[in-house]
Amino acid sequence: MSTVPVCPVCDAEVHLQGTTIVSELVVCDSCSCMLEVRSLDPLQLAEAPQEQEDWGE
Amino acid sequence: MDRIRTAIVGASGYTGGELLRILLGHPSVEVTQAxxxxxxxxxxxxxxxxxxxxxxxxxxxxxxxxxxxxxFLCLPHGTTARQFDTLAQQAPRIIDLSADFRLKDTVAYEKWYGGPHPAPGRLGEFVYGIPELHREEIRRARYVATAGCNATASILGLRPLYAAGLVQPGRTVVDVKVSSSEGGGVPSTASHHPERAGVIRSYKPTGHRHQAELRQELGLAADEPLHFSATAVDIVRGLLVTAHVFPSRPLQEIDLWKTYRAAYGTEPFIRLVKTKDGVHRYPEPKLLWGTNYCDIGFDIDRDTGRVVVLAAIDNLVKGSGGQAVQCMNLMHGVPETAGLEFTGLHPV
Amino acid sequence: MDRIRTAIVGASGYTGGELLRILLGHPSVEVTQAxxxxxxxxxxxxxxxxxxxxxxxxxxxxxxxxxxxxxFLCLPHGTTARQFDTLAQQAPRIIDLSADFRLKDTVAYEKWYGGPHPAPGRLGEFVYGIPELHREEIRRARYVATAGCNATASILGLRPLYAAGLVQPGRTVVDVKVSSSEGGGVPSTASHHPERAGVIRSYKPTGHRHQAELRQELGLAADEPLHFSATAVDIVRGLLVTAHVFPSRPLQEIDLWKTYRAAYGTEPFIRLVKTKDGVHRYPEPKLLWGTNYCDIGFDIDRDTGRVVVLAAIDNLVKGSGGQAVQCMNLMHGVPETAGLEFTGLHPV
Structure with missing residues (x-):
């Protein structure tokens, strides 16, 4: 059983669907970062670049 | 199981009222007197x-x-300690929401509360009432002194870093933003609406007594400085702690996630809040109105390595009445979250 | 004396509106276009x-x-610099309220404003627009870049201590409480009322770009850290800076009075506010709504020697439109307080 992948930003476990494919985007439930599946074997996740919304204040 | 018979002494104030609200909704409790x-x-x-x-x-x-x-004792500071012996005869377990029995060190008490402790002999019988820090002691305790509201959020926010030895001593700056209900129900010129509305009031730039509890619970050396300031803002409930921490070694965001998840990962009332999207990306007090949550978040200054810890609570719930009930649940073997399930409102 | 003919470019926003309000009430000014x-x-x-x-x-x-x-240029950051050459043909004197020409260091500009400066050649022609710091230069200036609102209060509050060499380098923590009008007139989810009301929002625990102006005006060494955090609170106007300063030698309150009076004693728009009675004992932003005042106060932590400096302004007046008019007065040989006499309201 392959180990459960962890989010590269907050180290929380990331639960992938069985149907996950490479370069698919998934969201980490703990820190809501967008993650990109870089490879399946070995399983690698990387933070997907996100457009920084400027809060204006 | 019979209902736990509870009474609230000094029940007309905001703290007493919040306790009443929670206890009346508690499945295992009966409120006999207020x-x-x-x-x-x-x-x-x-x-x-x-x-x-x-x-x-x-x-x-x-x-x-x-x-x-x-x-549950909701009497003014000083009154509780003076009347404690008579009150103690009425119930095997007592939860004091005043500041009288929070500090173990009577010298600290005298410094911050302006006079000798009225019942120093009793201090050893009380457990400091933050379940996330003293759960087993509270389970076995007869007497519990619940923590101050500013202290609760500051301690919960800072403790994991101090416990892990990640903090340069003497450099932490705690800047808490407080609301008007913290002042209680007694009106004054300062709380008169035309004066209180719309302020960002530096009411305690220095000398706020809640720091004494931080010193005790974070285990600061007697001579180790702690820099604490309080600013009153224009809301009724809720408080936000912004703690500026200078780490003993450079830290990455993931180090903080690991440290805080190790400390609070299984806590029912602590949520780690730091997201990259959405409107409320850090702990936000108004989302916690009426709940027993303490939301904790953090950020790291890429230029300087400074760690900014953020902690939000409802000062009347997790900072007072809710935490008291959380302790009561532990002391009576009732599920710790009983009566404290309200999840908060949004938008509010 | 003929009236000074003024035009406001980008006049529909809050800053432009505040300028219009002040200029329409100014004895020596005519507003030709908005x-x-x-x-x-x-x-x-x-x-x-x-x-x-x-x-x-x-x-x-x-x-x-x-x-x-x-x-008066009230265009978004970046736009001003790109259009400056064409705009400069319309008037001998220009006062820019955007951030484009505030920073002398183009590397700092690129770091904080996310891109190379569109008109670096022009930077040398601008004077940084805080009259209390650069009065004579502003008198002679053709082009002035008014300071950011958070920067204005932070700099005015801290400058006397830095100028007197009383500050331990790298240890100052600036914790500013900001209001919603600082975000300008363009709505977003974050400023949507149900989300924005009642917050104590840690919107910039780190990385707030106004700190670049502090570094420049306080003369910080390139590698000297400055710890800056901003928290949005539930008011529309006004901001309060709480600056935690660790002095290079132990200071008494009297030292602070002397230092600040020496720096600002004769300034028409700076008041030292630290009283032992009354409701508002430290600088209070809401008392300054509509005024060009910067109120400054301080406190010393008896236990640790930490100096807490407090500075309050109306972000739209002294932090923006009012300061721009103050600079205009100097540049045109008109009394510096002309058009800026409003003394504020209470209760408000």
Whole structure:
């Protein structure tokens, strides 16, 4: 059983669907970062670049 | 299982009212008495209109206090300690929401509360009431002194870093933003609406006494400075702690996630809040109004390595009445979250 | 003396509106044009209802801008610098309220404003617009870049201590409480009322770009850290800076009074506010709504020697439109307080 992948930003476990494919985007439930599946074997996740919304204040 | 018979001494104030609200909704509790000298004989809803239709309980005088299973004391600082011996006869377990029995060090008490402790002999019998820090002691305790509201959020926010030895001593700056209900129900010129509305008031740039509890619970050396400031803002409930921490070694965001998840990962009332999207990306007090949550978040200054810890609570719930009930649950073997499940409102 | 002919470019926003309010009440000024592409042809009171009955001026398009004596630029960051050469032909003197020409260091600009400076060659022609710091330069200046609002209060509050060499380098923590009008007139989810009301929002625990101006004006060494955090609170106008300063030698309160009086004793717009009685004992932003004051106060932590400096302004007046007019007065040999005499309201 392959180990459960962890989010590269907050180290929380990331639960992938069985149907996950490479370069698919998934969201980490703990820190809501967008993650990109870089490879399946070995399983690698990387933070997907996100457009920084400027809060204006 | 019989209901836990509870009484609230000094129930006409905001803290007493919040306790009443929570206890009346608690599955395993019966509220036998709510005392108030000022409003004795009057219905509790006179002081607590949010309880209309929920109870026809009337305030009683302290003199008519009958024995019960647990007594919640919501008396002014100093009064509790002076009357403790008589009150202690009424119940095997007592939870004190005043500041009288929070500090173990009577010298600290005298410094911050302006006079010798009225009942120093009793101090050793009390456990400091933050369950996330002292759960097993509270389970076995007869007497618990619940923590101050600013102290609760500051301690919960800072403790994991201090416990992991990640903090340069003497450099932490705690800058808490507080709301008007922290001042209690007694009006003053300072709380008069035309004066209080719209302020960003530096009411305690230095010398705020809640720092004494931080020193105790974070285990600061006697001579280690702690820099604490409080600013009152224009809301009624809630507080936010912004703690500026200078780490003993450079830290990455993931180090903080690991440290805080290790400390609080299984805590029912602590949520780690740091997201990259959405509107409320860090702990936000107004989302916690009426809940027993302490939301904790953090950020790292890429230029300087400074760690900014953010902690938000509802000062009347996790900072007062809710935490008292959380302790009561532990002391009576009832599920820790009983009566404390409200999840908060949004938008609010 | 003829009236000073002034035009405002980008006049439909809050800053432009505040400038209009002040200039329309200024004894020596005539407002010739107020441009807005979005509202061109519409009466200014559509965007600025507080000016009803005061003016029947209509917004005009930038393309129809006519020559005048002084041009106030209230365009978004980046736009000003790109259009500066064309705009500069319309008036001998220009006061820019954007951030484009505040920083002398183009590397700092690129770091904080996310891209290379569009007109680096022009930087040397601008004076940084805080009269209390650069009065003589501003008198002689053709072009002035007014300071950011958070920067204005932080710099004015801290400068005397830094100038007197009383500050341990790298240890200052600046914790500013900001209001919603700082975000300008463009709505977003974050400023949507149900989300914005009642917050104590850690919107910039780190990385707030106004710190770049502090570094420049306080003369910090390139590698000297500055710890800056911003928390948004539930008011529309005003900001309070709480700066935690660790002095290079132990200071008494009297030292602070002397230092600040020596620096600001004769300043028309700076008041030292630290009283032992009354309700507002430290600088209080809401008392400054509509005024050009910067109130400064301080406290010393008896236990640790930490100096807490407090500085309050109205972000739209001394932090923006008012300071721009103050600079205009200096540049045109008009009394520095002309048009800026409003003394604020209480209770408010």
């Amino acid at each position: 005392t108030s000298e000022r409003l004795a004989g009057k219905p509790v809803i006179l002081a607590h209109p949010n309880l209309r239709g929920r109870t026809d309980l009337r305030f009683t005088s302290l003199s008519s206090l009958a024995p019960c299973d647990v007594l | 441009t807005s592409e979005r509202l061109a042809g519409k009466p200014v009171i559509l965007a600025h209802p507080n000016l009803r009955g005061r003016t029947d001026l209509r917004f005009t398009s930038l393309s129809s801008l006519a020559p005048c004596d002084v041009l």
